[in-house]
């Protein structure tokens with residue numbers, strides 16, 4: 001059996017508008033994969049498909065050769081954690097409560113046990129957000145909110161982490177802290193990270209492979225070296241490479 005996450009003949013439409021078409025792609029377990037491409041190129045659609053949020057993915061995406069449609073909701077919740085592009089949690093919940101809601105897979109945070117609370121606190125601490133634990137989400141800055149949203153995903157300790165632009169709003173310190181931590185998680189081979197990211201110099205320091213999207217198509221799969229040498233990123237982003245990769 002081939003392990004990992006496989007995509008075959010995935011076609012997503014919004015109404016009659018094609019948003020994404022992929023004939024075949026494979027994601028190995030334990031890799032740290034960056035999803036790159038211009039605005040509107042299909043990155044978020046791709047991540048939502050892998051997260052099992054789009055009907056078109058039910059047959060086209062498989063986990064360890066099992067199509068998504070064969071996975072129960074409980075199996076999906078155990079396998080993957082997804083960071084949406086913009087978090088829409090209740091602004092009245094505190095940071096810790098927000099982390100705990102996700103951990104109990106939709107159940108009310110009041111039912112979180114001691115272990116979940118410890119996990120939640122550890123995840124917040126990892127993002128230097130321990131001191132935010134009791135603050136209502138609605139009172140946090142965008143960067144603080146983003147760190148709580150990430151802590152919520154990490155606290156679940158799922159094998160697959162699907163992160164839609166996780167470095168958004170983070171200052172440089174937290175960008176490096178987060179990507180360094182994700183690299184550690186994948187280094188053990190137990191966890192896989194798939195993340196959309198726009199900062200190519202930053203991404204090229206941490207990610208091993210790059211899926212480059214343009215106009216709803218996966219146009220190139222690149223290693224770090226290929227990313228820096230290929231003419232394709234410059235073509236897709238319509239910017240010369242020295243500006244794309246400017247330090």
Ligand code: ADP
Pocket residue numbers: 014015019037038039040041042043044045046
């Ligand atoms: P990216 O994340 O790369 O910026 P998306 O995957 O969000 O791109 O979007 C791909 C394309 O699909 C874009 O043209 C976008 O406008 C369109 N799109 C995304 N979501 C919807 C939706 N819910 N309804 C209609 N069009 C959508």
Ligand code: MG
Pocket residue numbers: 043044045085164196
């Ligand atoms: Mg997006």
